[in-house]
Amino acid sequence: xxxxxxxxxxxxxxxxxxxxxxxxxxxxxxxxxxxxxxxxxxxxxxxxxxxxxxxxxxxxxxxxxxxxxxxxxxxxxxxxxxxxxxxxxxxxxxxxxxxxxxxxxxxxxxxxxx
Amino acid sequence: xxxxxxxxxxxxxxxxxxxxxxxxxxxxxxxxxxxxxxxxxxxxxxxxxxxxxxxxxxxxxxxxxxxxxxxxxxxxxxxxxxxxxxxxxxxxxxxxxxxxxxxxxxxxxxxx
Numbered sequence: 001x002x003x004x005x006x007x008x009x010x011x012x013x014x015x016x017x018x019x020x021x022x023x024x025x026x027x028x029x030x031x032x033x034x035x036x037x038x039x040x041x042x043x044x045x046x047x048x049x050x051x052x053x054x055x056x057x058x059x060x061x062x063x064x065x066x067x068x069x070x071x072x073x074x075x076x077x078x079x080x081x082x083x084x085x086x087x088x089x090x091x092x093x094x095x096x097x098x099x100x101x102x103x104x105x106x107x108x109x110x111x112x113x114x
Numbered sequence: 115x116x117x118x119x120x121x122x123x124x125x126x127x128x129x130x131x132x133x134x135x136x137x138x139x140x141x142x143x144x145x146x147x148x149x150x151x152x153x154x155x156x157x158x159x160x161x162x163x164x165x166x167x168x169x170x171x172x173x174x175x176x177x178x179x180x181x182x183x184x185x186x187x188x189x190x191x192x193x194x195x196x197x198x199x200x201x202x203x204x205x206x207x208x209x210x211x212x213x214x215x216x217x218x219x220x221x222x223x224x225x226x
Contacts, residue, residue, distance in 0.1 A: 035214060043202055045157070045217035091156055100145060100211035101170065104156035 002027045004094050006105035013082045014113050020067075021077045021108050023092030029053075031097030034068070034075045039107075040088040048090070051075065053097075079110075087112045117141075118218035120205050126224045129195060135221050137188040137205030146188040147206040147215060148180060150199075157204055163188060164211050195225045 003026045013019040025034070036048040051059045051068050058066050063080045079086055092105040118139045127133050137146065145164050149157035162170035163182040171180075177199075179191040188205055202222050206215040 033212070033214070037217075042219070043151075043222075044219045045204060045206075047214055047216060050214050089154070095212065097212060100147075100162050100164070100208070101159055102157075102215060107154070107156055109154075 002029070002032075002094050002096065002103045004092050004103050004105035006092055006108050008108050009106070010109045010111070012111045012113060013079075015082055015084060017082055018078060018080045019082055019110065021079070021090050021092075021110065023075045023077070023105055025073050025075065025092075025094050027073070027094065027096070029096050033095045033097070034066075035093040035095070035102070036064070036066070036075075036077045037091045037093060037104075038086075038088045039091065040085070045091075049077065082112045084112050084114060086110065118205055118207050118216055120203075120218035120221050122221060123219070124222045124224075126226060127192065127195065128226055129197075131195075132191070132193045134192065135190040135203055135205075135223075137190075137207075137218055138186055139207040139216075139218075140186055141207065141209075141216075142185075143207035143209050143216075144185060145208040145211040145213070145215075146182060147208075148188070148190050149204040149206065149217075151202045151204055151220070153202075161190075162211070169211070192223075195223075197225050199223065200225045 034051045094103045148160040151157040161180040181189040202220045205218040
């Protein structure tokens with residue numbers, strides 16, 4: 001079975017600064033996908049970024065980028081130039097290649113301070 | 115456009131009521147999902163539909179009954195719920211079952 005661990009329950013960052021959210025996972029699969037989802041206070045789950053395990057290049061989406069370390073089974077999210085609208089709960093998630101089930105971490109609450 | 119819509123936004127129901135939640139997408143996605151989420155917790159998968167057929171049922175109590183009448187629509191029929199079923203119910207869709215999922219805004223359900 002796959003597990004996803006987000007060990008930091010809360011983080012805080014000053015507006016315009018950079019913050020990194022940690023995620024580790026455990027799997028014996030070679031083909032899988034990793035995701036970061038954002039859930040602001042409105043509770044709409046928003047896909048932030050996706051990474052395919054077979055791709056060595058780290059995914060980026062504007063101010064969001066990941067550091068994917070396959071051997072270490074680590075998948076951290078870096079948010080650059082933090083904005084107030086980034087305040088949300090962030091979930092790291094794993095999906096096995098041939099399976100539709102998302103395994104979520106417990107989430108981390110990020111607060112961006114003005 | 116990556117929009118999944120859900121109605122109603124809020125629902126309060128008694129334990130003897132029958133109600134339904136509705137989810138709709140027009141992105142041509144053929145995989146649709148129901149999740150239950152408690153506050154400050156990750157979503158828990160309930161059901162997965164692939165090409166309008168139920169492919170995963172995560173041992174959900176029979177008081178929850180999913181239905182996928184067509185490729186754009188997903189319903190969740192509720193009957194004889196318990197107060198512990200109060201939660202945010204999220205619908206999601208994906209192009210296919212192993213693609214990224216896009217979530218709707220959810221229905222906040224309160225069972226009294």
